[in-house]
Amino acid sequence: MKKTVHRADTRGHANHGWLNTFHTFSFANYYDPSRMNFGVLRVLNDDEVAPGMGFGTHPHQNMEIISIPLEGDLEHKDSMGNVAVIRSGDIQAMSAGTGVSHSEKNRNSDKAVKFLQIWILPNKANVTPRYDQITLETDALKDRFHQIISPNPEDEGIWIHQDAWFHMGEFQAGSTPTYEVKMKGNGLYVFVLEGSCEAGGESLHRRDGIGIWDTESVTFKMTEASRLLLMEVPMAN
Template sequence: MKTILHKSDSRGDANHGWLHSKHSFSFANYYNPERMNFGALRVLNDDKVSGGMGFGTHPHKNMEIISIPLSGDLEHQDSMGNTTVIREGDIQVMSAGTGVQHSEYNKNKDEEVAFLQIWVIPHTQNVTPRYDQITLNKADRKNKLQQILSPNQNDAGVWIYQDAWFNLTDLDAGKTVNYTMNKAENGLYIFVLEGSVKINEQQLDRRDALGIIDATELEISALEDAYVLLMEVPMDLA
């Protein structure tokens, strides 16, 4: 098993006033040749947007774009005709495919919105753009794994054009979950949203991440109450 440790304070830091973003991988003005991606996981941005502010209409193409709100209300509009609001407990996915334009704004004037913006490189190019959004049951992740994304339309969570699986878990201190890889050749990128966990004697604290390659199963133990996102993605993009 090989591991790659990304401490919280090693991420790129972009503060634009209305937007404060932490970049796990190279993005916009943050460039680190050693932090371009983790396999098919290309972008993991930890974004906070001030009240009433947001991202104006902009294009995307051939990328799977996933948004996971952490607090507040984020309003989405796109060229497919969707106008929606996503909130904590939701997950949103957009397959950009042949091309789509969208905007994202903090719906509220008096409070911040925080969300994760995640990009996954798809295995199929130039698909018809699509949009989906669901509300997750938080109880389904209490001291267990909750699948929130997969390649399969009929599975729990949303789906994307890639052999990727995302899970959330909300662990009480002292509790443990075991993760088994869906595909042996995939890698697993674990991002601690809150709290502290231990994985194979490696302690991860809030916003730390650990990439794991060449593993079939691993154990995650909560050193204190912890909220964790697990992203299994292909490592070979050929």
């Protein structure tokens, strides 16, 4: 087993007034050559957008973009004609492919919106752009790793153009779940949304991340009630 640990307080940070953001990997003005990616996981941004503010229309190409709202209402508009609002409990994915423009705005006038912005390098270039959004069932995450992203259109969650599987789970203190890696050679990046746990021989706390590879499974021990995001991705990029 190999691992790399990214503590919450070592992430890149920028506060633009309208946007308070933390970068696990190099992004915008934050550059660390040792933290460019974890396999095909290229961006993991922890964003907080001020009331009524947002990202103006901007383009993307050949990237799988996943948004996971944590608090508040985030409005999405894109050049494919999609207009949607995502909230906590929703998962959004967009394949930029040959090119797409979009905007993301905080729909709330009285509170910030918080969400994770994740970019995955695709395994296929110049695909037709597409958008998808799901709402998780109530209690879907309780005491298990619930799949939210996969490479297969027929599987649970949203599919993307990459051999990647994302899961989220909420566990009580003392729980010891195990995650089995689905594809040989893939690595697992764990991001602690809330709480604390032990994994890969490390004690992890809120917004800490750990990348683990060269293993077939990872067992966790929840040291308090915790909410985790697991991202299994190919290590070759």
